[in-house]
Amino acid sequence: MNRVVVLTDSRYLGQRMPGALLDALRARDVPAVQARADRLVAEVRAEGIAAPEPIRERRRAPPALRPGDLVVPRTRNAFALSLLLQAELRGVRTVNRWEAVQAVRDKPYAVLRLARAGVPTPRTFLADRPESLAGLPATAWPLLLKPPYGDNGQGIVRVDSPRELERLHWPEGMVLAQQYVDVAGVDVKLYGAGQQVWAVRRPSPLRAPEKPGQADEPVRLPVTRELGELARACRDVFGLELYGVDVLPSPDGPLVVDVNDFPNYTGIAEAPGAVADLVAARLTEVVSP
Template identity: 80%
Template sequence: MNRVVVLTDSRYLGQRMPGALVEVLRGRGAPAVLALADRLVAEVRAEGAAAPEPVRWTGQEPALRPGDLVVPRTRNAFALSLLFRAQLSGVRVVNRWEAVQAVRDKPHAVLLLAQAGVPTPRTFLTDRPASLAYLPAAAWPLLLKPPYGDNGHGIVRVDSPRDLERLPWPEGMVLAQHYVDVAGVDVKLYGVGEEVWAVRRPSPLLAPDEWEEPVPLPVTRELWTLAHACRDAFGLELYGVDVLPSPAGPLVVDVNDFPNYTGIAEAPDAVADLVESRLMEVVPA
């Protein structure tokens, strides 16, 4: 029987997703397996002239089969290598490795968003923070973001070129965006296939003790179109979009794969519906 293999790592065990998805699938009688990448070993082999060797994740479950479906919720580099190997072996996935990599690589992501015409704050790419000192006054303040940021970690606000002089920066490349003041509140869009939800929430840049529960918002045509534009730019099926509700209109500041869907009660069932529909698709012989 074909299975759903939810690929994750230990950091997500205490979060809503992907555990809620596994619970719903098992409650429906679907064969769902939770695979923790930080407890696995994968052997690398040359492919034979005949059928590709199945992916074997030693210490977990039997080898993946082409009819299985892998659903990744992870930023773990090893887990993503497992995902890529699964695709090479003909295993179906939601989301695909290419899509996950594209949203993780923030400089790549902003280029894709610009190509798709998605509105964002004014954005700059450079090799080191000091190079930003020559930007015009209208560009400031700036938020400096590491190329592989995660959940707001590593973001630094700089108000003027003087702030760059002694700024420690562990990453070489810099993504800088004009700081848009939205009074500490932004909008999170969540998508599952065609469905879109929206919540108003405290900015991830606030201290944890300032966070409050997200508040559901109506999904306007503008927000729905924005979410789908981001989905299509990356080829995502499960995704989230961080939006600033600026006076000039919504501005996208980040896109992520398989979010936690915080505040969306129906999300686990919606994700399970999409996953089951993909699992039942006919696999080419």
């Protein structure tokens, strides 16, 4: 029987997704299993990847996929993503596709794609290193410096002037810099699953909580025509089916600052069911003659 294989790693085991998706699929009697990529070993062969013989006995092998299976990745693990690519090379369908996941993980590439598509973003610069930004005009500052493979706001640094670049420790080499937009510590998160779009207002991930462990709950927002079009434009740029978009509600209109694959859908109660419906429909497409 064909299955949904949810590919993840230990980082996500305590989060809402992908566990809620697995529960929703099983409630619909859709065969679904979870595959953790941590500490697995795979051997590369002409016919694909497989576990070496001793590894099979310890059950540390990648999942044995069949052509009718459907793989759903929620992972940033490099090895897991290699398994995702291998699944596609063997003809297994995936949601999202490897190319789409890689595109949004590579932040400089992503901003170039967004700019080409005309998606509004803050003023953005790419440089080989932070010091190269020192000659930017005064109107460009402050800047938010972002690592090329940033994740959930990690590694982002605000720099208010060229002088601050002199004492900045930056281990990443290349830098993506965006003009800082003051939104009073609140931004908008758009979530998408296929044609459906949801919106929440939430504290900015860059804002430190007032108390340790404090986290404000997101507040549902109506999806205006403008927000819906913005979400679907980002979806189409990268070919994503499950996605999130970080938006700054600036005085000049919404600005996209990040796009990510298979988000947590925090604050959207109906999202696990909607994602499960999309995945179940795609599984049916896989096994249809």
